[in-house]
Structures are given as C-alpha cells and as structure tokens.
Amino acid sequence: xxxxxxxxxxxxxxxxxxxxxxxxxxxxxxRLGRTVTGTRPFLSGHDPAxxxxxxxxxxxxxxxxxxxxxxxxxxxxxxxxxxVAELGTKAVIEMFVFLAVLMAGVVYAWREGALxxx
Amino acid sequence: xxxxxxxxRWADIRPLVAEVPGGTWARLAVERLARERGWRVAACxxxxxxxxxxGTPHAExxxxxxxxxxxxxxxxxxADVPSGPAAASALDAxxxxxxxxxxxxxxxxxxxxxxxxxxxxxxxxxxxxxxxDQLTVPLGPVLPDWPAGLVVHTVLQGDVIQSARVQLTGLxxxxxxxxxxxxxxxxxxxxxxxLSVAGAHDAALAARRLRDEVLTGQAPERRxxxxxxxxRRSRLLRxxxxxxxxxxxxxxxxxxxxxALARLHRxxxxxxxxxxxxxxxxxxAQWMVEALPRLLEGRELAVARIAVASLDPAVETLAxxxxxxx
Amino acid sequence: MVEQAPxxxxxLLPVVLAAFAVAAAMxxxxxxxxxxxxxxxxxxxxxxxxxxGLLVRQRRSTLxxxxxxxxxxxxxxxxxxxxxxxxTPLGRWSVGDLPVGVVWFNAMEVVAWAAVWLAGWGGNxxxxxxxxxxxxxxxxxxxxxxxxxxxxAAIGAGSLRVADIVAAQQQLWFVVWMPVAFAVFLxxxxxxxxxPPFDHPLGLDVAGGAASELSGVDRLVFxxxxxxxxxxxxxxxxxxxxxxxxxxxxxxxxxxxxxxxxVLAALVWAGRRLPTVRMERFAEVAWLVLIPATLVxxxxxxxxxxxx
Numbered sequence: 001x002x003x004x005x006x007x008x009x010x011x012x013x014x015x016x017x018x019x020x021x022x023x024x025x026x027x028x029x030x031r032l033g034r035t036v037t038g039t040r041p042f043l044s045g046h047d048p049a050x051x052x053x054x055x056x057x058x059x060x061x062x063x064x065x066x067x068x069x070x071x072x073x074x075x076x077x078x079x080x081x082x083x084v085a086e087l088g089t090k091a092v093i094e095m096f097v098f099l100a101v102l103m104a105g106v107v108y109a110w111r112e113g114a115l116x117x118x
Numbered sequence: 119x120x121x122x123x124x125x126x127r128w129a130d131i132r133p134l135v136a137e138v139p140g141g142t143w144a145r146l147a148v149e150r151l152a153r154e155r156g157w158r159v160a161a162c163x164x165x166x167x168x169x170x171x172x173g174t175p176h177a178e179x180x181x182x183x184x185x186x187x188x189x190x191x192x193x194x195x196x197a198d199v200p201s202g203p204a205a206a207s208a209l210d211a212x213x214x215x216x217x218x219x220x221x222x223x224x225x226x227x228x229x230x231x232x233x234x235x236x237x238x239x240x241x242x243x244x245x246x247x248x249x250x251d252q253l254t255v256p257l258g259p260v261l262p263d264w265p266a267g268l269v270v271h272t273v274l275q276g277d278v279i280q281s282a283r284v285q286l287t288g289l290x291x292x293x294x295x296x297x298x299x300x301x302x303x304x305x306x307x308x309x310x311x312x313l314s315v316a317g318a319h320d321a322a323l324a325a326r327r328l329r330d331e332v333l334t335g336q337a338p339e340r341r342x343x344x345x346x347x348x349x350r351r352s353r354l355l356r357x358x359x360x361x362x363x364x365x366x367x368x369x370x371x372x373x374x375x376x377x378a379l380a381r382l383h384r385x386x387x388x389x390x391x392x393x394x395x396x397x398x399x400x401x402x403a404q405w406m407v408e409a410l411p412r413l414l415e416g417r418e419l420a421v422a423r424i425a426v427a428s429l430d431p432a433v434e435t436l437a438x439x440x441x442x443x444x
Numbered sequence: 445m446v447e448q449a450p451x452x453x454x455x456l457l458p459v460v461l462a463a464f465a466v467a468a469a470m471x472x473x474x475x476x477x478x479x480x481x482x483x484x485x486x487x488x489x490x491x492x493x494x495x496x497g498l499l500v501r502q503r504r505s506t507l508x509x510x511x512x513x514x515x516x517x518x519x520x521x522x523x524x525x526x527x528x529x530x531x532t533p534l535g536r537w538s539v540g541d542l543p544v545g546v547v548w549f550n551a552m553e554v555v556a557w558a559a560v561w562l563a564g565w566g567g568n569x570x571x572x573x574x575x576x577x578x579x580x581x582x583x584x585x586x587x588x589x590x591x592x593x594x595x596x597a598a599i600g601a602g603s604l605r606v607a608d609i610v611a612a613q614q615q616l617w618f619v620v621w622m623p624v625a626f627a628v629f630l631x632x633x634x635x636x637x638x639x640p641p642f643d644h645p646l647g648l649d650v651a652g653g654a655a656s657e658l659s660g661v662d663r664l665v666f667x668x669x670x671x672x673x674x675x676x677x678x679x680x681x682x683x684x685x686x687x688x689x690x691x692x693x694x695x696x697x698x699x700x701x702x703x704x705x706x707v708l709a710a711l712v713w714a715g716r717r718l719p720t721v722r723m724e725r726f727a728e729v730a731w732l733v734l735i736p737a738t739l740v741x742x743x744x745x746x747x748x749x750x751x752x
Contacts, residue, residue, distance in 0.1 A: 008540035009530055011454040016526050019458055020519055020665065027499045027661035030122045032192040032219075033226025035503040039189045040234060041569030042162045042651050044269070045136075045182030045260035047234055051508060052570040054239035054251035056577050057276020060584075063727070067584040070735075074591050078547055081598040085749045092746045099739055106731050115731060117724040118278055118418050122500055129497030130490060153480045156487055158494075161652035162571070164504065164659040167497065191502035191659055226502045234507055255570045262648055277574050277724075315649045317720025319640065323479045354641070355719045418724045419574060423649035 062114040070102055123219040126193060131157045131213060133197075134166035134190075136183060136260045139267035139288050139434040141173015142299055146307070147205035148172055148197075150330040153323070161262055163189045168212055169196045173266070179259060179288035186260050192226035244275050252280065257423075259287050263311045265426065267433040270410065272422075279422055282414040284407055286433055301394045303332045305385045309349070311427040312382050315420075316358055321348060328389075346390035350383060363413055363425030370409070371402040378428035406431040446607035446688065449537035457539050458526055464678075464708060465671035466491060472712045479716075501660035506567050509657070514566025517559045518658070518666035524555035525672025531606050532679040535689035535697030538607060545606035546598050549680055550591060553636045556673055557583040560638060560645055560654050563666060567657035575653020579645035581723040582635055585730035586642070590632035592738035596625040597684040599745050606680075610688035619685040621748070624741040626685040628734055630711070633677030637670055640715030644722050678707040 041048060077095065084091045109115070133152055137145040148170050152159060160166035163186050171183060187196060197212035199205045215221055239251040258269040269285040299307070306329035313322035324345050331337035349355065359379040366375070374381065388395075406429050413429075414422045469491035477487030505511050530552075531538060531545035542548050557580060564576020598604050600622065601612035609618075619626045635642040646653045658666055682688060682703040689696030691703075 006540065006542070008451065008454045009527060011451065012457055012527055012530055012539065013523065015454065015458055016523050020522065023499075023661055023665060027501075027503075027664075030125055030500050031226075031502060031660070032122065032126075032222050032500055033229070033502045035505060036191050036229040037505050038234075038507050039191075039229075039504045039657075040185060041506045041567060041657055042164065042186070042189060042571060043569070044256050044258050044264075044651075045186050046256045047185065048236045048507070048570070049254040050237045050239045052239075052253060052568050052573045053510075053565060054253060054573070056250075056573070057278060058244060058250060059276070060577065060580060063581060063584050066731075067588070070588050074588075074595075077591075077595055078544075078598070078604060081595055082602060082604065084599060084746055085602045085752075088750050092743070092750055095746075096739070096743055103736065103739070106735070110728065110732060115727045117727070118416055118421075125496045125500045128493055129500060130493040132494075132497070154482060156477065156480070156482050156490060158476075158490075161648045162656040164657050164663070165652055165655075167501070189504075191504045193497075193500065193502075229502065229504075236507070253570050261651065274570070274574075277577065313719070317641065317643060317647060317649075318718070320475075320479050320716040321719075323476065327479070327481050352719070354721070358719045358722065358725065420644065420647065420649050420722055420724060 059114075059117065062109070066106060066109050066114060069105060073098065073102055120219070126219055126222065127217045129167075129193070129216075131155070131168055131216065132160040132166045133157055133168040133170045134160045134163060134186070134260075135170045135172055135262070136186065137266040138171065138173040138175045138179050138259070140296060141171075141199075141266060142434070143202040143296065144199040144205060145172035145266075146299070146303075146330070146333065147202035148199055148209065149326060151205055151209055153326060153330070159262065163187075164191075166190055167193050167195070167216060169194070170209070170212075171196065171198050174200045176288035176290050178290070182259050182287075188229075191229055193222045194225055242275070242280070244278075244280075250275055257426075263314050263423075263427055265431050265433055268407075268426075268431060270414065270426070272414070274419065277419045279414050279417050279419065282411040282422075284410050286407070286436065289434065289436060300333065302389055302392065303329045305389050306332060308428075308430040309382060309385050309389070311430060312359075312378060312424065313349075315423045315427040316355065318352075318355060321345065321352075321355075343390055346386045349386040355379075359424065359428075362421050363428050365409070365413070365429075367409070369405070371405055373402060374406070374429060378424050381428050403431045403433060403435050407433065407436070446533040446536055446538050446541060446610050448541050449539055453537055454539050457529060460534065461526055461529055461672055461675050464675040464704065465668070467705070468675070468708045468712050469671065471709055472716065475713065475716055495664055498660055498664040501663075503660040503662060504657075506569055506657050509568045510566040512566075513562045514657075515662055517563035517566060518662055518669055520562075521556055521559035521669030522665055522672055523669075524552045524559065525669045525676055528552035528673065528676035529679055532676065532683050533606060533610060533688055534679075534700045535695060537697070541605065541607050544604045546594050546604045546609070546684075549606075549676075550594055553590075553673065553677070554583070554587065556636060556638075556669075559669065563658065564645070564654035569657050571650040571652070571656045572654055574650045575645045575647065575656065578647070578650075578723060579638055579654060581727065582638065582642060582645065585723055585727045586632045586635035586734075589628045589730060589734035589738050590636060592735065592742055593625040593629035593632065594684070596622050596738065596742045596745050599742060599749055602749065606683050610683055610690070613687045613690065617685065617687040622685065622741060622745060624737050625745075626681070628738050628741075629681055629685065630707070631734075633674070633681060634711055634715065635721075637673035637677055639670070639674050639711060641718035641721045643715070644720050647720060674711065675704075675708060678711060679704045681707050
C-alpha cells in the first residue's frame, strides 16, 4: 500500500512538471521579448557597489545551532508518538525530561542573547 | 488580434511611484487614482510595469529614475506627473502605451544589459568583533513609502546598519509657491506610510482612502473613528512599533517626542479629533536630517524603515529655508 | 474511512489546489476592494489579470545572478507546495496515504526554506538577500512549534498516518482537546507559507524581499508555490484537527472542501488585518512562549493517551 502512496508522489511530480512546462512554454509563446540579462538589482535607484551575495549576520549561526538540537530530538519524537500509548508512563517521563533539558538550553541561550537581534 | 495583445490589454497595472521633492500633490493624486482604479502599487521595478514620477524631477534625480526604468522589463511605461490635476491624463496616456503591443515590443527589444561589474563585499568587525561581510545599501530616493528627496547611505552587516550618512537630492526643483497639504491629510499620509512599512496592509489602505476623502471634505466620521480606534487598540501593532525611533533629546521638536508608536497614536488621536494645527515644521525636518544617522546606526533594517516612516522628514521644506536664507 | 484513491486521483490534486488558490486570491482581492472603496466585482478578476500580466512579461535576470538556483527556487516551491497535499485526504480519498504522512507533509514544507532562501540569494540583490535570510530566521523559529503541533495530533491518534488521525476524531475533533496545538498550527502554517502577518521575507520595507528581483513567469511560479503551501497547510489543519471529512448530511468530500475553504478564508482575512510579525521582535516569542505552550499541550495529550 505504501508503494501506492509513493507512486502517487511520482505521478504528482510528473503532473507539476507538466504544469510548469505549460506555464513556461505558454509564457514563451506570448511574451513580448527575449529575456533581459544583466539587469541591475534594485537598490533605490543606485548602482550596486559590490555583489550582494555575502556572509550574513552571525546571529543566524547561533539560531541554527539551537534549532538543530531540537530538530534532532524530533527524529526521536516521531517514532515515539507511535508507541507512547503502549509503553505508558515511563515513555512519557523519559521524553518530557529530555525536552525539559533541551528547553533549559534554550533559556540559557536566550539569556546569553542568542535570540537578540541588535 | 493576437493572444499577446489580448493578454496585454487585460493585464493589471502595477505602478511604482517615485516621488521627487515638490511632488507631494502629484503623488497624492496618483495614489488616489491607483486606489480608485484597483491598481496594486508595486514594491520594486521587477514587479512594476508603470514608473510614475510624481513631481517635476530636478536633473540631479534623473539618473536614479533612469536606472530604475532600465531595470524594468516590457511591458513598461513611464508617466510624468508634474502636478495633481495632471495625474489622470498622464496615467491614461501611460496605460494606452502599456496596452499597445507594437510599442511594448519596441520596449522589449530596447532593454539593455547594465554592463556593470561590481566587486565582492568587503569585511569589517561587527558588534562582537567578528569580521563579517559588509554591504553598501543606499535607501532612497526611489523606494516605496520613503520620503521624497532623502537618501540614506547605509553600510549593512547582514541586516544591521553599521553606519548611515544622509544626502538630500533634487531639492532645487521645489517651488515655495506650493500650497501645503492640509494637516489632517498630511497626518493620515504619514500614518499610512508607517502602517504600510509595518505591514498592516488593510489599515494602511484605509488610511490612504480616508486621506483622499479628507482632501475632498467627504471623510465619513464613522469610518474615520473606526480606523483611529483600530490603530489605538491593536495589540500586535503596539508590540511591533514600541521603542522604535525613540526621540528623547531635550533639543528635539516636541512633535517628534517618543517612539514610533507614540507618534502614530498622537497622529491618530489628532485626526480623530479633527485637530488642524500643522504637523510639520521646517525646524523639525532640519533636526531630523541631522539626527537620522544617530537614530539609525545599530538598528535592524526593518526597524530603520519604520523609524524613517514615522519621523517622515518633510525634506522638501528645507529647500524653502535655503532659498529664504540665501 | 479514508482510503487510497485510484491512481488517476493524482491528476485532480493540482486542479483542486489551483481552484482553492484562485478562489482565495479572489476573496483577498474583494476584501482589498472593500477597504479601498472600489467595486468588488472588478476586483475579483484582479488575481487572474495579474497572472496574465506576468505571462506576457519579459523575463529578466540580474547582474551576476545565480540563474539556475534562482529559477529553481520557484519550481521547487511549487513542487513542494503541491506534494505536501499528497497525504491530505479529501473526504474518503487520499492520493497517497503514506504510513508516515505527517512526516512527509512536514518535510515538504521544510523544502520551502531552501526555495525562498535561494530566491533571495540567487538574484544577487541586497534587498533580496535580506528577505531570504528573514525567511530562514522565521523557519528556524516557527518550525519547532509547528512540528510539536503536528506531533501532538499524531500522539492523540497513535499514528503518523493521516487516515488514522482522521479516524481517531470520530468521537471528538482534536481541536476540542488540543486547542493550543490547533492555534499554533494555524499560526505556523501562515509562517511556513510566509503569508501575512508572517510576510516579512517579502516585506515592502525591503522592496519585496526574496521576490524583489523576480519578474514574468518566474514570479508567477514563485507566487503560485506560496499559494500551494498555504492551501496545503489549510487542508492539513482540517485533517489533523477538524475531523477531516466528517460531518452530518453532506458527503465527506464536500465537508473537507467547506472546512478547508473556511480555514483558508480565515487565514486570508487575518493576514490583511494584522501588522507584519518580524522575527527581530518575535523570535523570542516563538522559543519562549510557543514552544513551551505546545510542549505542555503535547504532555497533556500524552498523559490522556497513556491513561486511556
């Protein structure tokens, strides 16, 4: 049965590819002219002084670290959701103590200013 | 009639409004017509198909307008609106141009490569002493919901402004003869900008409609009060604006005191009680231009935009002073 | 109850999503017209006219743009937005009733992070880059509450299969005893689809943000992808919390359609009323309010499940 599901996914991918083809193909037929390359990016009417692609603010790295800790936890929580009713109280206690430990980490990171923007 | 021509005629109009000093009345007329005709204003040249120049641009401003025009692709048209009464006919002519497949094919063929070759970003230390890339990002003169004639040259690290320098452009074109916008309409205009930059789409649109109606003397009391009440009561808006662009200097004009939220609440209050004392003063504009770098440095980009919208420096009033002094 | 629909049902999926998206866009446009004081009849056609304009539009690519990644952004966004609905049942039928349906839905939503960031990065524009990073921050902050809300529904049913979750609501819809999870889920669906009030990545203050350099059909595909995400999220909210296709008198598929339309209309309406939620201010809310709130909700649901 799961094969059926993923088979459906492949079919949907093919369909969306068809829709995209129709959109891009249709636009190709009705467009007013060829694609313009090398347009200047919008900068309030100024020319760019340098390329925009650059290393961004450091805040994103700390935010991502905190996120990753929790995200790894989710890998456990999805399968845990299937068996918690069976395993009972012990499973609940273990999972939520684990989550409380992670939450303490978030509170620490917050106190250290990891969620502060400027 | 071919399919392209048909779609072209049916397509919506997306104006990018570039206001130059002295163009306030023209912008008000353009924004009113755009609203009445159901046009959604564009945020950037890529989204726009109509460049509207509100006011008579000084030669100093033309290069900025040209660069914006060059980064728009066909279908495109430019409407020069020197004054309020000229708006309807200028927009009609531009729409006719937008609907003309032959002229639009010409525009498409004439679009050019900019031929620029910028350098990679350079590095400098941030607040924690980490060396990260910096970008030079000028704000204005052509930017939605931005005061006419103002350019703030910022150096950004990520989305935080490391330094800001103010430049005024195209002021020589302002004519002292222009009648000032009535106080209530000017206040609503500023409120609309703040709400728009803060992303309160509905409230910003409502403020613009009220502003247009105040100018024709037909603003219905009930809707005005309902809008003002929403501005005063919205908790999320309070949360979003509190503490931004706070002015607490002793030498600051009293009209600017407090943060963006306080200024917005005061303006809404004045509008709902129909106060008609003028909200803007030349000395306020002068003070703001000098204080802006200090108010913006170290701020996040969105916060800086809200601060500028909420202070709304009437840069063009400075031109009169200079003329009067000299 | 919910069963695997025949293979050709996959053909209907994009059609149904597109119909929801167009109807919702028209509804939004009529609301705008009401505020602007213009005729609602004319406004209803505005989304279609906007699409027509983007089709005839000459495409552009910016100076030294990473054209491949930049254009891929819209394609990937649309693909992920449609695929997210693979596991969402319409009444009795589901195109792909995967045993890990909830995880699949979430995985497709997360693809949007890459797509929006690429759209911002690829254009080599300062405003675009800023918008792209705003979405990464929003994703990082609002994804966890979103996942805990999803998990809470899964715990309640003891299954990650959406069909089982719908079946578990036979007696009582999950929204009744998991109100916090439901509210957070709706909030974060808007955040994942960068829908107002979570539209800061496309903010007017940065000239359209991540989408600021997109023009023509590239822009059309990107915006269609955003709609697909929003509709998929609304559909999933119905399946996880509002009993799916269950309801009196009317057939199941119609109940699914009506409930999804109601959720979608609420999101469109609320988005217009509320000011933008900026991560600069609301990152802390996500981590220190929403996550603990959803955790307490998950704990309560776990205790109920164990006790029963």
